[in-house]
Amino acid sequence: MVTASEVVEAFKKDRRALKELSELIVSEPDVRLAIINAILRDVTTKEHLDKKLREHEEKINKRIDDVNKRIDDVAESINKRIDDLSKSINKRIDTLEKFLASSLIAIVVTLATTILLRFIP
DSSP states (O other): OOOHHHHHHHHHHOHHHHHHHHHHHHHSHHHHHHHHHHHHHHSOOHHHHHHHHHHHHHHHHHHHHHHHHHHHHHHHHHHHHHHHHHHHHHHHHHHHHHHHHHHHHHHHHHHHHHHHHHHOO
16 A cells, blocks of 8 residues: 555656646646635735734824823923923022122122221221
């Protein structure tokens, strides 16, 4: 008895016989139809590709929206932090201006007092 692997090996060695067998198989309408139907089950249709493309586009757009939201959240957080730092710096500048103004007044008063005391006996 001949095994299936021996038949396969025989067709590998004799390509002409393999071609003849193929021609016999496809010349039978029922066999050819069965082969075509089996192939068509594995073939992707344009509609299927369009559906998959839309699904992937939706996923990508959702991811893009998520990333944009995260970027907006980070930008908002950074802007708030900048505003807080700006307010803090402005407050410190105001305090420094008041200190410098009072120091300048004290220096002027001291100079004026020193000058007046020289003229007063």
